[in-house]
Amino acid sequence: MTAALLDTLRQTVGAAHVLTDGDLAAYEQDWRRRQRGRALAVVRPASTAEVAAVVRACAAAGTSIVPQGGNTGLSVGSTPDTSGTQVVLSLARMNRVRGIDADNLSMTVEAGCVLQSVQQAAAQAGLLFPLSLAAEGSCTIGGNLATNAGGTQVLRYGNARELCLGLEVVTPQGEVWDGLSGLRKDNTGYDLRDLLVGSEGTLGVITAATLKLHAQPVARLTAWAAVPSMQAAVQLLGLAHRHLGAGLTGFEAMGQFALSLVVRHMPQLRVPFAGLEGAPWCVLLENSDSESEEHARARFEHLMELAFEDGCVLDAVVAESIAQARELWHVRESIPLAQAQEGLNIKHDISVAASRIPEFVAHTDALLAREVPGARLVTFGHLGDGNLHYNVQAPEGGDAAPFLREQEPRVNELVYDAVAAHGGSFSAEHGVGALKAETLVRYKSPVALGMMRAIKQALDPQGIMNPGCVLLKE
Amino acid sequence: MTAALLDTLRQTVGAAHVLTDGDLAAYEQDWRRRQRGRALAVVRPASTAEVAAVVRACAAAGTSIVPQGGNTGLSVGSTPDTSGTQVVLSLARMNRVRGIDADNLSMTVEAGCVLQSVQQAAAQAGLLFPLSLAAEGSCTIGGNLATNAGGTQVLRYGNARELCLGLEVVTPQGEVWDGLSGLRKDNTGYDLRDLLVGSEGTLGVITAATLKLHAQPVARLTAWAAVPSMQAAVQLLGLAHRHLGAGLTGFEAMGQFALSLVVRHMPQLRVPFAGLEGAPWCVLLENSDSESEEHARARFEHLMELAFEDGCVLDAVVAESIAQARELWHVRESIPLAQAQEGLNIKHDISVAASRIPEFVAHTDALLAREVPGARLVTFGHLGDGNLHYNVQAPEGGDAAPFLREQEPRVNELVYDAVAAHGGSFSAEHGVGALKAETLVRYKSPVALGMMRAIKQALDPQGIMNPGCVLLKE
Numbered sequence: 001m002t003a004a005l006l007d008t009l010r011q012t013v014g015a016a017h018v019l020t021d022g023d024l025a026a027y028e029q030d031w032r033r034r035q036r037g038r039a040l041a042v043v044r045p046a047s048t049a050e051v052a053a054v055v056r057a058c059a060a061a062g063t064s065i066v067p068q069g070g071n072t073g074l075s076v077g078s079t080p081d082t083s084g085t086q087v088v089l090s091l092a093r094m095n096r097v098r099g100i101d102a103d104n105l106s107m108t109v110e111a112g113c114v115l116q117s118v119q120q121a122a123a124q125a126g127l128l129f130p131l132s133l134a135a136e137g138s139c140t141i142g143g144n145l146a147t148n149a150g151g152t153q154v155l156r157y158g159n160a161r162e163l164c165l166g167l168e169v170v171t172p173q174g175e176v177w178d179g180l181s182g183l184r185k186d187n188t189g190y191d192l193r194d195l196l197v198g199s200e201g202t203l204g205v206i207t208a209a210t211l212k213l214h215a216q217p218v219a220r221l222t223a224w225a226a227v228p229s230m231q232a233a234v235q236l237l238g239l240a241h242r243h244l245g246a247g248l249t250g251f252e253a254m255g256q257f258a259l260s261l262v263v264r265h266m267p268q269l270r271v272p273f274a275g276l277e278g279a280p281w282c283v284l285l286e287n288s289d290s291e292s293e294e295h296a297r298a299r300f301e302h303l304m305e306l307a308f309e310d311g312c313v314l315d316a317v318v319a320e321s322i323a324q325a326r327e328l329w330h331v332r333e334s335i336p337l338a339q340a341q342e343g344l345n346i347k348h349d350i351s352v353a354a355s356r357i358p359e360f361v362a363h364t365d366a367l368l369a370r371e372v373p374g375a376r377l378v379t380f381g382h383l384g385d386g387n388l389h390y391n392v393q394a395p396e397g398g399d400a401a402p403f404l405r406e407q408e409p410r411v412n413e414l415v416y417d418a419v420a421a422h423g424g425s426f427s428a429e430h431g432v433g434a435l436k437a438e439t440l441v442r443y444k445s446p447v448a449l450g451m452m453r454a455i456k457q458a459l460d461p462q463g464i465m466n467p468g469c470v471l472l473k474e
Numbered sequence: 475m476t477a478a479l480l481d482t483l484r485q486t487v488g489a490a491h492v493l494t495d496g497d498l499a500a501y502e503q504d505w506r507r508r509q510r511g512r513a514l515a516v517v518r519p520a521s522t523a524e525v526a527a528v529v530r531a532c533a534a535a536g537t538s539i540v541p542q543g544g545n546t547g548l549s550v551g552s553t554p555d556t557s558g559t560q561v562v563l564s565l566a567r568m569n570r571v572r573g574i575d576a577d578n579l580s581m582t583v584e585a586g587c588v589l590q591s592v593q594q595a596a597a598q599a600g601l602l603f604p605l606s607l608a609a610e611g612s613c614t615i616g617g618n619l620a621t622n623a624g625g626t627q628v629l630r631y632g633n634a635r636e637l638c639l640g641l642e643v644v645t646p647q648g649e650v651w652d653g654l655s656g657l658r659k660d661n662t663g664y665d666l667r668d669l670l671v672g673s674e675g676t677l678g679v680i681t682a683a684t685l686k687l688h689a690q691p692v693a694r695l696t697a698w699a700a701v702p703s704m705q706a707a708v709q710l711l712g713l714a715h716r717h718l719g720a721g722l723t724g725f726e727a728m729g730q731f732a733l734s735l736v737v738r739h740m741p742q743l744r745v746p747f748a749g750l751e752g753a754p755w756c757v758l759l760e761n762s763d764s765e766s767e768e769h770a771r772a773r774f775e776h777l778m779e780l781a782f783e784d785g786c787v788l789d790a791v792v793a794e795s796i797a798q799a800r801e802l803w804h805v806r807e808s809i810p811l812a813q814a815q816e817g818l819n820i821k822h823d824i825s826v827a828a829s830r831i832p833e834f835v836a837h838t839d840a841l842l843a844r845e846v847p848g849a850r851l852v853t854f855g856h857l858g859d860g861n862l863h864y865n866v867q868a869p870e871g872g873d874a875a876p877f878l879r880e881q882e883p884r885v886n887e888l889v890y891d892a893v894a895a896h897g898g899s900f901s902a903e904h905g906v907g908a909l910k911a912e913t914l915v916r917y918k919s920p921v922a923l924g925m926m927r928a929i930k931q932a933l934d935p936q937g938i939m940n941p942g943c944v945l946l947k948e
Binding site: 103105147148216290427444 | 505507536547575576577579580621622625628629630632633635636645649650651652653655656657658659661662663664665668669671672673677689690693708711712715716717718719721746751762764765773789819825826827828829831856859860861870897898899900901902903904905906910917918919921922924925926928929930932933941945946
């Protein structure tokens with residue numbers, strides 16, 4: 001049976017693209033090395049028709065399929081389980097830009113296009129594809145859509161979902177749904193596109209997408225502000241919304257402990273206001289301007305004057321140049337690496353309404369200080385979206401590995417319970433995957449879970465699409 | 475059986491809110507008077523718990539439910555069929571604003587809130603709820619979400635779907651799904667929210683929603699330009715995107731014949747460039763500015779200079795004041811009424827990628843001139859979204875009623891075939907309803923239809939939620 005399936009797959013995509021031997025770690029191991037699985041085979045189709053044929057062959061054999069893009073996900077959603085019975089369906093060879101329609105501000109790309117290539121193709125057409133995140137050099141747009149990726153530009157441009165106009169999908173039955181479309185408005189039936197976006201490969205395989213493009217801003221400038229409290233940061237966010245309007249494309253908060261790790265591990269970087277007395281938080285703001293760099297700077301300076309008057313900013317710098325603006329972003333983006341160099345840690349990707357972030361942080365910081373003495377909080381993230389990476393570093397000097405082993409489940413429970421109590425989400429942008437499928441059962445409303453299970457059963461009655469991801473195997 | 479159900483409903487919501495006698499036309503007749511149905515009863519619950527109890531009672535009796543908001547839909551999606559067996563579930567009494575969270579730029583409202591009240595509540599908090607459409611004085615936010623309403627601000631702020639952060643829904647089983655949430659990012663499972671938005675009451679009853687608010691622009695200014703061709707209008711759109719950035723909040727195109735009807739039937743209105751030689755189209759642009767009215771005007775003047783140089787504008791005026799800006803919008807918004815005064819007509823609410831609009835219009839205009847001699851085209855709409863109201867007025871002087879009777883099916887087929895050939899949608903913003911359920915079968919891909927039917931069956935296995943709307947009864 002298995003041999004017959006492998007034969008069919010080889011006939012479908014060519015023997016060179018059905019990998020069964022050698023080192024398959026790149027396909028079997030998740031990005032954060034949380035789990036190592038074993039695949040029956042890794043299949044690398046080159047076209048939508050080949051994807052459909054692969055899915056039909058697997059469906060006929062009752063074999064499960066794990067779609068995979070760049071395999072950079074953080075929730076173990078694109079690697080096989082340990083059974084050795086699942087086929088990894090890699091979209092990597094489907095990496096063509098099918099077309100750019102500048103007058104319609106849209107482009108159509110195949111799922112295996114690396115995000116950075118998509119950004120570059122848009123830029124070459126004088127346009128902007130705003131999705132931007134740490135893994136952009138290796139993640140693929142298909143994976144970004146399957147997980148509804150977030151990143152640093154969500155505040156203005158939305159998540160991956162809001163940047164998608166249409167999809168081409170291979171269903172669990174191996175049919176092709178051509179839902180590619182450059183339309184901004186189309187009210188002809190249920191929103192299958194948004195159902196597939198964020199379904200993490202459990203309802204079908206995204207093979208291509210039409211994406212929304214934006215005009216390139218003329219200038220992008222950043223400012224960096226030291227604020228006296230998280231409440232002040234939220235107040236500054238409101239001011240920035242009012243005075244920059246849609247120019248506000250980034251609003252990142254960073255705790256002083258997170259910044260101190262950058263200072264410690266990347267001494268070559270200049271971190272403004274690091275350790276400044278009375279300023280527990282710094283904020284990075286980005287202003288994207290359709291006029292000029294001078295205009296962007298003038299708007300920022302006006303905003304900062306108002307913020308000083310209101311007392312929500314203690315000190316601030318506005319980047320003097322695009323180069324300096326990039327440096328400030330670089331500090332923000334270095335936090336995860338600095339944190340890794342400091343040692344093992346427990347990561348949380350949570351969201352809470354921006355208005356409740358101050359209360360959430362105060363409550364949860366105090367809770368962890370009490371319950372997990374010595375734990376150090378590396379808090380930073382997309383405050384403009386209410387999204388914090390609320391990470392917990394092992395106590396200074398101790399051995400991090402046993403700390404993690406002993407404390408991770410309890411820390412997760414404390415943090416996620418606090419998130420739930422504040423009406424938040426335990427996974428703001430990283431998705432559920434296999435890693436958090438049990439967490440989903442704990443925190444999602446039973447009614448919503450019931451609807452999700454009914455939809456899964458309706459679209460994938462065989463249960464062959466990425467089983468155990470998002471929804472636990474029954 | 476029926477008597478028992480009515481008793482239960484009376485006990486649930488109070489006898490005064492179960493209407494069975496008297497003139498129920500307001501509930502049984504659709505807005506455009508296309509179809510008159512007959513309800514078993516009109517039930518007006520006052521709370522989510524009452525809605526759930528009504529649905530449970532109907533489900534137990536196997537009685538169909540037609541959810542209804544302001545009953546202003548244009549596709550016959552909220553009125554009962556003629557059987558006299560369906561319960562109309564009016565959300566009109568659920569009209570509380572539950573709360574505004576200014577720091578989170580969100581508000582939570584009940585489904586029966588009239589759109590204008592929602593706009594006003596946001597404005598009172600100094601914020602903007604941008605959804606805006608002709609029926610805003612009587613349509614409800616629940617209906618807007620159930621039909622994914624569009625309107626004049628989609629270009630910048632998106633359809634109703636993009637303005638919704640969370641929903642409270644009563645399922646077809648009468649359970650309450652509390653998906654209210656002010657979160658911008660939440661990747662915990664399938665996107666049930668967007669599935670319910672636009673499902674036109676066929677998958678559940680929306681009882682409340684958390685909405686996304688925006689900062690109020692400081693100034694909103696309009697410009698009005700005469701353009702030499704539709705191609706030039708699309709070129710102007712690109713220029714406006716580049717030079718106004720997210721300030722561009724409106725881009726409406728109007729054909730000269732459409733404007734001539736305003737001139738004829740509303741002689742008190744001043745219509746710039748009406749009948750101007752060589753200018754078959756006029757465009758209304760709106761610029762929403764976060765600085766000042768002067769800044770908005772300067773940006774517009776700069777844009778118009780560039781547009782003159784490029785030859786895509788023949789003549790233009792920039793409003794001298796907010797009052798004059800309103801007048802220009804008023805001309806645009808008067809087209810449907812002027813058209814009604816001219817007589818009966820066949821309406822189409824179509825979308826095509828903006829880049830293909832010129833070709834679509836040229837092709838379809840010529841086709842109709844050939845196939846339906848004398849038909850007059852009233853073309854106007856949200857060009858920035860690729861959305862045109864491509865309406866067909868009966869020939870001058872003739873009797874419109876027999877024209878419509880004889881020609882409507884054929885005209886629809888000609889127009890919709892042309893739309894499909896250009897990759898467009900036969901319903902950009904008005905939805906499917908019962909009116910276009912057969913059209914959906916003709917133009918939607920069988921794979922997509924199959925997925926839609928599977929989802930309907932999974933979530934509403936009894937088939938009691940608004941049967942015949944969107945999907946034909948089996």
